[in-house]
Amino acid sequence: MGVSALPGTLLFYVRQTLNHAWPVLVSAWAGIAFGVLDTAMAGHSSAADLQAMSLSVSIYITVFVGLMGVVHALIPIIGQHFGAQRHEAAGQAWGQGVWMALGLSAVGIATLLFPHAWLAMSGDIEPAVEHEIAWYLRALALALPATLVFRTIYALGTAVSKPKMVMNINLASIGFKALFNWIFIFGNLGAPALGAIGAGLSTAIVGWMTLAAGLWMLRHDKFYARFKLKLHRPRWRDQKELLRLGLPMGGSYLVEVCAFSFMALLVAREGMFVTGGHQIMANLVALCYMMPMAVGIASASLTAQAIGAEDMPRARKTALAGQLIVLVGALATICILIVGKRDILAVYTDDLQVAAVAAALMQVIPYFHLCDAMQCINSYLLRAYKVATVPLLLQIFALTGVGLLGGWWLGFGPAAGALQPMVDWIMPGAPIGAATLWLMALIGLGVSAVLLYFWYWRVLRQYRRRTAP
Template sequence: MYETKTIKEKIKLFFIIFFPILITQVSLNLMTFFDTVMSGQAGAIDLAGVAIGSSLWVPVFTGINGILLAITPIISQLLGARSYDSLAKKVQQAIYLSMILAIIIIILGGLFINPILNMMNLESEVRFISKYYLISLGLGIIPLFIFNTLRCFMDALGQTRVSMIIILIALPINIILNYLFIFGKFGFPELGGIGAGIATSLTYWLTSILAILIIHKMKPFKEYQVFSAWVKPKTKHWKEQLKIGIPIGFAIFFETSIFAAITLLMSEYNTNTIAAHQAAMSFSSLLYMIPLSVGMALTITVGYEVGAKRLNDAKAYGYIGISGGIFIALLNGMILFLFNDYVASLYNSDPDVIALTVQFISFAIVYQLADAFGAPIQGALRGYKDVNMTLIIALVSYWGIGLPTGWLLANFTSLEPFGYWVGIIVGLSTGAGALLVRLRYVQKKYDKQQNPSVD
């Protein structure tokens, strides 16, 4: 990260940071994408099983990852304030915390996988694949959380290309492992959807090992000596990260878990409907990586400028990111509209599943516009370390408004399963509007703190 003077310089730096984050996020999401697509080629039961497993895992992972993301604004503001001495200590404590969180998730998963799956009206084969897909993923949770912590540190330094390179190395390996374990090639066992979980878990180990080696051996990371002179775990450092991270995590959880809740509610429909719903959701989640990446870039750039007390520069980055996110969302909508048949056929060859998937994609075109507006604003607010109100907005808009609206439309109108997607659109749109109001309030508050004479 470095100081910029003009809008042109800011746009250039923003996109230098943004594009590697985007490629990294898309590549990470492609692991789940290929899990789903390749499992679908093994059969509709494997697709449905991985779909259910993913819908349960993704909100948990993204919620916990929100806690890990808190290290980004912490490091960014320290860099902006030129407080370099404490960086290594902050990262080490974040690694400790990530491992503890991973162990907690593994324990809770062991306790609740069976009860949750048994609550769902699933075919026994689908339930079996979902269970062991999740168990397989669990083998890689600890290295996954460590990698994400290290990635946040690298990204906060503005070195987003490094994490991009790590994931670009890991993605083709993940695809190869999927091929081996799903279809049982070259002497490996044919495990179907369960094999996708094993392949992804092994990939998590690879990314973690690569990140550790790079930070320990390469410039500029090795100058911070993150893996030298280890300090003991200290809860006061965890409290600082948790104070920021828990609201971030819960806000993300409330947004992503609404999709999991809808998938659970849709379990009353047949396997083809579940498969089509998840196929459309999988692809739209891939597109969501664009506004999410804009938000992550804004956390870095806004946090850096806020730490340096250059508030006008922080606002400028916010407007650059929000405008870019909306433009890209319009482009995404055109892509989905023009190629919906092709996208649907990627997931399954069954004509009935393809036809249903196309219908779900038409709703995804609308809701990703709201996502493209809301996600960058959330990222900007994280740069200001303003996270508590974002949590409340997420809870009310997604669970207080979006989900009830979807349930009513699905159960009392002819929309049926598509009613849930209308509910998603309503919830995300409400949240995006409220987040914009909050961002303007926070910007004015910081302006008054720096210059009390400002009205």
């Protein structure tokens, strides 16, 4: 290791963060690969299947990500315990997290079984498509307990700087997901051709397989023996701590994803082909988001460990390294999207009308991804300090107030069409409703990035004063 990478230097923390982040990133890409497989396979099945997939995924992701955010409260909690060498306390926190995940699963299942309330804002949906949506969500309801409990395993591995276990499981699950999709979507090996419903069924099967693999690895990996992992009875004190941090974290996740979910439901008013193009755009944005999210999770975990060890200079430098990595990574991602645009669209669909809509919308993605990446890293760094309530309020204002409500008002509401000149300039050829939603979402993300950045520095100054000699 060169002099510039000695412990304590910025390059050292950049390398440490990258070493922690790349397995998280690969694991996240493996997870998002499920959505890519579903979208691509449904897109090559029929436009109706793609529309059912788009609306179903929008509903499911809204529910799952909000609940997942609550479970992710385990990351800073376990991270600070691990940094302070409180191994048994970290293990007990994980066990309480399992109980919380099971309780949240019941809430999520109840929500998924009633999709008609969600579809009310999408206008007239063909009965065949609505039937597929209902059964797709029923299949995903079966998967929800497994996927949420697996998230506790993910949180534990990430918080203690051992993310490769989950990465390996997620990578292996891609092959099984592709296989079961091929069987159930298209009706191979004697199975009925279920279309979008088959994608949901394959997700449920693979979800329980990954949970079984995760529990087996926790039991047989000697590293985790120090935590004395057991499922003790639920304790209200521990549940209260998890919910105190987890509810605003889940709310923050929910605010971020709700914008995209309700965008999909509104865009459905512009027809099947616009919905398909929007879904491709949304899937690409989610895929790109995995990079800043992975670095954010890694930075938050390492920063939480430093806070637990009461090493505030290390916490600050780790956070700075994460911000630098995300900025450089976002610029690299933008270059890839611009250069590979045509090939990317060919992977998603062979329908020329859907591809034309997606190509027009993709003109805004460079600006969108940069703002999305920077607001992401700042929100994760705040969570390392167990600060989640104010960031939630800031994101509600920026993403919901400015982005979603502004997009509805100017795209489909009383001021519909007001942004036509801007759309013609930034996204020529894009459908006005969908394009307006994406433009306002971009503005909302920019506002969120700035507000969260300044709040992070406010928290940092408070910690400096608190820990000053």
